[in-house]
Amino acid sequence: MESTDVWRVRLDPWGEDDFWLLRRNNSAEMTEHLGGPETEERLAARHRRYLGLDSGRMYRVTLADTGQAVGVVGFWERTWEGAAVWETGWGVLPEFQGRGLAARAARAIVTEAAAAGSRRYLYAFPSVLHHASNAVCRKAGFELMGTADFEYPEGHWITSHVWRADLGPR
Ligand SMILES: CC(C)(COP(=O)(O)OP(=O)(O)OC[C@H]1O[C@@H](n2cnc3c(N)ncnc32)[C@H](O)[C@@H]1OP(=O)(O)O)[C@@H](O)C(=O)NCCC(=O)NCCS
Numbered sequence: 001m002e003s004t005d006v007w008r009v010r011l012d013p014w015g016e017d018d019f020w021l022l023r024r025n026n027s028a029e030m031t032e033h034l035g036g037p038e039t040e041e042r043l044a045a046r047h048r049r050y051l052g053l054d055s056g057r058m059y060r061v062t063l064a065d066t067g068q069a070v071g072v073v074g075f076w077e078r079t080w081e082g083a084a085v086w087e088t089g090w091g092v093l094p095e096f097q098g099r100g101l102a103a104r105a106a107r108a109i110v111t112e113a114a115a116a117g118s119r120r121y122l123y124a125f126p127s128v129l130h131h132a133s134n135a136v137c138r139k140a141g142f143e144l145m146g147t148a149d150f151e152y153p154e155g156h157w158i159t160s161h162v163w164r165a166d167l168g169p170r
Pocket residue numbers: 029030031033034089090091092093096097098099100101102103104125126127130131132133135136139
């Protein structure tokens with residue numbers, strides 16, 4: 001049966017041509033809870049990092065029906081409370097926000113991280129002030145573990161909620 005759900009998303013591995021998406025994600029509006037826009041140099045380094053991740057993976061979020069790019073999502077390694085875990089983050093372009101796309105991308109990235117196999121937990125650390133991103137965590141089935149303070153970027157302290165998705169025994 002043909003689907004009428006035009007907001008289904010697909011994750012495509014990050015590609016050489018996706019730098020424009022990082023540029024769009026780097027506006028004052030999009031980085032309000034992330035310490036503000038990065039310099040062009042840092043953005044280019046981010047692009048190279050996204051392309052070259054050994055462990056974890058970054059994706060372009062696209063609409064499944066049309067292939068139109070709507071955002072960025074991914075997972076990467078970090079150590080948290082002494083354990084090797086995955087961390088995730090997401091961004092949806094302003095003109096596509098408020099349609100449930102980030103929540104769908106977050107559910108999809110839980111599936112991808114689970115398939116990666118090696119680490120049991122996927123964490124997200126949105127600022128306590130970032131209502132939309134905290135709502136995304138809740139909608140995608142993450143469990144709220146508490147709060148933590150982070151210095152990101154350097155010199156800029158934020159208090160974040162600690163959200164965790166259990167990917168199952170490894
Ligand atoms: C956070 C972000 C990805 C949300 O994208 P989105 O596609 O609009 O999110 P969704 O449509 O899936 O909405 C998820 C939930 O957030 C809620 N929400 C969306 N915008 C909101 C806002 N401004 N204030 C409060 N809640 C909001 C929605 O209502 C929804 O919850 P509900 O279904 O329970 O009502 C998007 O705002 C963004 O890209 N921001 C800039 C980058 C960023 O900060 N990324 C997160 C880093 S931690």
